Amino acid sequence: MAETSSLPAAGATARIAASLAARSGFDAATKLRLMADGRQVGWLPRTHASILRGTDIGLGAVLGPEQALGDGSVAVALLPGCDDFEARSTALQALARQLADAGHVRGWRDELFAVTAALDAPAVAVVERAAARFLGLLTFASHMNGIVDGAAGDPPALWISRRSPAKAVDPGMWDNLVAGGMPHGSDPLATLVRECAEESGIPPELARRVQAHGMIEVLRDLPEGVQWEQVHVYDLLLPPDFIPHNQDGEVSEHRRVELAPLLAIMSAGAMTVDATLVTLDALARRGWLDAGDHD
Template sequence: MSIFFATAFVAASKAFSFRSSRTSSSRLYFSVSKVSAPPRYSEKDVQLMKNILYRVRAVNQMPEEVRSRLIEFHIDGVCVGKVDPFIAQLVCSADTVFTKNQDNILTLTADAGTTFASRTQAVARVMEKLRDDGIVQGWRNEDYPVSTGFYDETYFVIERAAAAFLGILEYGVHINGLVRSDDGSQPRMWIGRRSPTKSKYPGMLDHIVAGGQPAGLSLMENVVKECVEEAGIPEHLTLAGVRPAGAISYETYSTKHKAVSRVVLFNYDLYLPADFVPKPVDGEVDEFFLWTIDQVLESMDPNYPDPIKPNCYSVIIDYLLREGHISPEVPGYLDVLKELRSGDCR
């Protein structure tokens, strides 16, 4: 009996092996057929992806030849900034606060002291001189922390307008203001127009709310504050409708100012009631518009006559990716993802 079953098992195994081989071949053929199928996107999709890449790369402006010649700025032996050689020479000659060591690293001298307060005062003295000389412009009287990362020790604080001259990490909060549609279709997005008196990007379109992350405030405290100040959004509406949605990072070099912007933006999605209309409060925004997602996508065309502020596009594009408004089938999708976090995100 055992010999019979053994013989039957061998025969069955050969038959199964033969059928399995045929099945595998047909599956392989089917897979090749699927790969050679027509692409699941249109020429319009391809052009949109090119537009999106154009917008994201507009803030990622750090040529390798520039990066390679930047001088590191160190505090207590750790790097907190990256400085153009021209600016390094300026700050060294402006006072006795900065110096370059034998390794060509920018540091603070003994005159700056070793405490938070003494360093803050010493660096402020230098930056005020550069402001008076017309080099640092758009002074805001707003302090930015100087550290090796968002969650790390703050060595001193520096005027926001001067931060990029020492190439320190700068942080901000950007809010996508959204309104859900009653019919379940795509949400709409609130867009603001910056005041014509703003020192940077006057009159350009912007987020409903956005702001730098100053020293002394938590991220959510800053979100609530900016929502009240810029768009008149009551605290209870902000807390009820907002949720953190990740972060983006980028690096930009200004040839004109020899400044190095190393930026991390914390993104938030804020869903507002359909009957709520934001209003300008502090004079930073002139007016607000409620756009469809299609209008937002249309504005990404490089030739669009009234574009949104460059770094806002990156935050908006991150939202569009998360919500599936941009298809991963289209070539360039992964390039966009890489560009959105190309900076030093820490």
Template sequence: MTLPCITAARRFDASAHRPFYFGDERVGWIRERDVALLERWPDVFEIGGGAGQARVALAAGFDTVAARSAALGSVIGALAAEGRIPGWRNETYAIRNAFDAPPLAYIERAASRFFGTMTYAVHLNGVVEYGDSGAPQLWIARRSDTKATDPGMLDNVVAGGIGWGFGVEATLVKECWEEAGIAADLARTARAGRTAHVLQSLPEGTQAEQIFIYDLALPADFVPHNQDGEVGEHRLARIDETARWIEEGAMTVDASLATLDCLLRRRWIDEDACEGIAAIFEPPTL
């Protein structure tokens, strides 16, 4: 059976987009219908058409990190003012095709999906194991109804994007406290799972994201408490309940993949029930 989250994680039509380049390096994807918006800045973007030339490139004169960031920043500000880039975060993301690569430019987080640039996130499975006294359970969060993306949907107990200047562990510790009130000492005991790779089309653009997945053993008497208003509630759920939410599409795509990784690694579900899941842990090829 192919689950909705696995299909969605690769729901991307390259022919409906133009690759976005800095020099010879592709750094993102821009929807065809959004290309016309960028034609207003002929000094910033070089827009090609025709066979083999369908691409958008930042003008060659912007050849430093500062110059690229400034040029994109003015465009992003204008598009956001027109409602073309929703969900402004006041968070800085670096444009880079690998997590440990040097930044090519800095942009507002909300613009990353308009330009289809690579982003990075951490997701944490909060696991409660009762030994001989009962079956394991997972803490599941419901996203606040005011979230810019996927409001009201079910999510992992902790999940967050990795902003520029933060490492994976630092983000994990920060998000653990903000989203669930998990102290730093406990958060640092989390164990790494696999990395999921998402490339999907969304209403706001393209999500090209690597998700670093972690599991954290939580004490039986621990109850998550959200600190930043981004979580509506937390639920302690049985494994069969969680699997049903994934199958029904009640959980976000990202959270579904992170949860499936946990369930598969711990052999709480059979991989035969997750057709196509192995490809999600490999970068997409286009």
């Protein structure tokens, strides 16, 4: 189906749900609970654990012995011989580089993500962003629905963006107008304001008018590992004459879409999973889906 074709809302949302389900499988039985300082920081695929056990970074074992938990899952400690932030971070930098050199990790970013059990918990280490999904680490992101603030009676419309074909993750797919991973030391709003300027040319004074709408948690298997991400959701009302302009080369196209073509894009599976969830959240909150069709 062409991206710009339309479907009745009920038919589109059923297809969107099927597309999300097909792309959102997660098998906990094939994972180890990755622990640090007694708290879970990731879901490590067993196949990746085997790779890590065969990797020598010269700083002791990468993984500790497996331990069965009362719920039937199995836990393993990350870098059991390292007991402080700097030591763990140094070890993980060496590990990430070896994994990249061996072809297990791609899309090196020179950006550090926190290794942590929660957004409000102290990080136990930092790691190169490209290695986060290989390790199945909990990560954080900010996504924003760019909503056209039209006159009363105008049909609903959103701005969306297409990811650059050069991106390592989901190249060429449709995304929210603004979306970005949260580096260590940032927070959801600061991340969003920065990404607004870089991805869509939205000035900080406009970006700070966003409305926060909670968080959506994504947990799914991927070819490169696991996406375990807490996505912080924002809406921004944009002036009718606003036109986004990418500044960092990570967006290949912006498009202003009304409801029918937007539903068609999502039902065709042409939008990323996390962006689809964030978009549906906005449509449902604003009553732009038929009652009963957005469960």
